[in-house]
Amino acid sequence: MISNGKPSTINIILDGKEVEVPAGINLVEAAGIHGTEVPHYCYHPQLSVAGNCRMCLVEMGTPMRDRATGEAVLDENGIQKIGWVPKPVIGCGTNVSPGMHVKTKSSMVTESREGIMEFLLVNHPLDCPICDQAGECRLQEFATDYGRGYSRYVERKNVKPKRTKLGPRVTLDDERCILCSRCIRFCQEVVDDDVLGFVDRGSFSTLTCFPGKELSNNYSLNTVDLCPVGALTSTDFRFKMRVWFLKESPSICVESSAGSNILVSSREGKIHRITPRRNDSVNDSWMTDSGRVLYKKVSSDSRLLSASVSGNASSLTEAISAASEMFKDKKLGVVGSCKSSVEEQYLLNKLSKNLKAKKFLRGHFGKDDGILLSADRTPNLRGNLVTGFSNKYPSDQLSDLSISIQKKQVNALLVIGEDLSESGVDLEDLKSIPIVFLGTHQNATADFSDVVIPTLTSFEKSGSFINRSFRLQSFKQAIPGPVGLLPDLHVIASLINALCEDAEQSSDLASIWKQMSKSRTNPLHGLIFSKIPGDGLQLDGSKWNSLPFIEKKAMHFSPLKQLQKSKI
Amino acid sequence: MIKKNIPKERRIILKYADDPGYSNKMNCYLKNGGYKMLKKAIKMKPDEIGEEVLKSGVRGRGGAGFPAGMKWKFLDRKSGKPIYLICNADESEPGTFKDRQIMYKDPHQLIEGMMIAAYAIQAKQAFIYIRAEFFEGARILEEAIAEAKAKKFCGDKILGSSYSCDLIVHRGAGAYICGEETGLIESLEGKRPNPRIKPPYFPAVLGLYQCPTIVNNVETLCNVKHIMQMGGEAFSKIGKPNNTGTRIWCVSGHVKKPGYYEFECGALTLGEMIYDICGGLLPGRTLKAVIPGGSSSKVLRADERFTGKLKDGTEFDWGIDDIPLDFDGPASVGSMSGSGGIIVMDDTVDMVEAMANINAFYAHESCGQCTPCREGSLWMRKITKRMCSGDARKEDADLLLSVANQIEGRTICAFGEAASWPTQSFIAKFRGEFQDKAKHGSSKPKLQLI
């Protein structure tokens, strides 16, 4: 499809109009590009073509050629005749070819759609008022858009299992299943965990797990998103909220450096679910199950909700001034974070540079699943490199911090979120110096810090992360933060303004980006926050090629070393 | 009264099968000249055999009637992938029982035909996919293959040549859809027999294990042996142009002598088959309808007049008795010769009940993969069952027709047509009976409808 880096295009005739489309794509996509909907159920751009729902039937013809000579067959006006296929063809399984004619609005197509819709509904329970999918159901939508609007069915409907638990997180209502096989193909093709299949045949075909297996992989909830109807539901979400009440905000998953694009669905400031947002360069249309529950931390018991100085609750302003007092004339150490946003890391680096503070950084690592859960369990390790907070690859320990304290190179500490007690730092060393802790949740370090300043989760603020492929992706505030709290940027900017001479640091994203993007040698050069595209922006990270990045080959990601090797 | 010339059977495939004393054992087959054609073939160039088959004009006996030589030509030989040959022995079309005769009585003929075909297409491996219910057939074939292997007629280094090809019998598990070639291939791969979408999965290019594959019916493959024997040219003289060779017709239903009969294509008419060969109808009965090519072909009414033009331009005006039995005859009257299963129905048949019976079969056998066939076949079954249970409505005939029309041409595989053609033709030709059911329907106990 793509040659010489340029996608080649061809012309087809769509509903009588000549249009240009990329070569090699199918008719559902081709029509979609030109604003014509070809309704479909089983087709999914990121799964193999099954061609089973038959909702995408269209009329198709190709310019006629003589079989023997290969010459164009002309009509009486000297125009090449079109050989129309006498039957409708599936749009999802038919690829464009030069000069192809496609009709998506003919009576043959309309009747086909009416027929398919009727068939899909004859054995369907049609109890939308008590169905969790209502409001985001393709069956409802296409029945309204393409169905006849009345029923001719007077027979008994088939009975199938209800409320089947397919695994720990997914519940199935087989009567609602339209047997599109998306969920089956997803498990086979994306997760390589072949657990779902159909048993019985004909209209009695029933989706189920293979004997002795369950749908428990860490991607199982994607089947719920994929399911065009209310058959597969999230055990966590089902029957708790009507989807039309939900506000959707684009965001980025913070679970790992994969940086899956997500949608945060909330109502009145409360998050109800997280679903993947399509990004063909990052996560296709998927995300991990484990990433979907991270929102629960927003209101977990350990959430820090008020500032404190020496263990006593204080206002935010008091805490910030106490912190700046504490740092005056001190040899400051700053423990940054791979979980902070690019902008926060930039300001923290600025603060550190101005105060000649020593910078520390630790990484968080786990097992790489080779898909969307990468070994680097932080969303923004690379932000530290790009903003200059660090030029080394962090380890999962902070052993040099202990040494610096012992050598008296550091006698005050600003910690962003990290729990130092888990990072190989000697607690006795820490007790000897004043510590200011900025973070969202309580931990052992927050407990013995002198000043604690609560901050916001990624759902409550805006900013950007740089993922494992050095892709810059922005996230937008989805819900308001707890009353009285301010964004981390505001806190760090206040510290800069209090501690650095003549500083007038703004905490506004646009102005921070103005500063950040100034340097010609920086990959962020010339960028504007509001102009970061919804699907992110690929940065040039080649400067850091020599660092020992830990991520394995995964979805839309190849480790640098592998790339280099393959070039040799 | 002029004494009619009763057409005579010409048995090529079933030449020996029913001879007294003929057995399905190797020594019997060899005694009757068996495996000579394989010996001849293995010395020829593979392409030469393909040419003979092309010349013979032999058309597939599995249902669609596609020329075998042409199919072989479509085989993708450049892919570098192994090539497979599959014999479709799933014979499940209601009304069809010819392949069974061959496999049970003369298995070596099939093996010889297959090995010649395998050599011609240079198959790496050959399979016989046999329906589950033919467990005895599978046993017979296994035994015959063991005998053939011992004599180097298949397996390693066939007849001392450098060509090797193993032959494996694979038993189905009892599903009609495994007869559809791509469903068969899926099943052979160990999966649910969900037929594949075409494009892109044409067996000759992306068949078994995504390798180029030829699927042919049992009878088709047996013909390959006879094409070797007489040469393509001579074979093409049997029967009629475009309808070459013999066909084994399976006659069932209300005739005195149902059975299988092998005739040259076009050698007799449907009427001759029913009255001269099968002894006519049972005493006191009159002919009502004939399904000429297995249950999925369109029904013909006894009192219909069929007019039109044949492919060669000659006009015809036939009654049901005049329809020639070959490929083109039934096709030119809007039905098909299909798998050769002729189902004869006399005046005792309630056409709605016959329809209900057929619909029950297709609803049960739909693989369930694609929407129109899956839902339509069961819906039609529910309607006809209800109609037969005393709850017919006057709109049912139209509804049935409309449901069938919504299936035809919109499915993944030809099962969609197989399931809708019966309904379409029954309603078109016996609408009155369907409407009468609505009038007299309440004689039987009512079906509980919820």
Ligand SMILES: Cc1cc2nc3c(=O)[nH]c(=O)nc-3n(C[C@H](O)[C@H](O)[C@H](O)COP(=O)(O)O)c2cc1C
């Ligand atoms: C629903 C369906 C059932 C079929 N069943 C059989 C069968 O039982 N035996 C068979 O030989 N062909 C059957 N066919 C035809 C095969 O798909 C295929 O065309 C045939 O095996 C090719 O062999 P031939 O060219 O020698 O006829 C069936 C086709 C359909 C659509």
Ligand code: SF4
């Ligand atoms: S799956 Fe869709 S159409 Fe079916 S009951 Fe639920 S909302 Fe209604």
Ligand code: SF4
């Ligand atoms: S459960 Fe949903 S996704 Fe899976 S086959 Fe049924 S309708 Fe399709």
Ligand code: SF4
């Ligand atoms: S037409 Fe019927 S048998 Fe064929 S694939 Fe579709 S559902 Fe299966």
Ligand code: FES
């Ligand atoms: S979307 Fe094309 S057949 Fe389902």
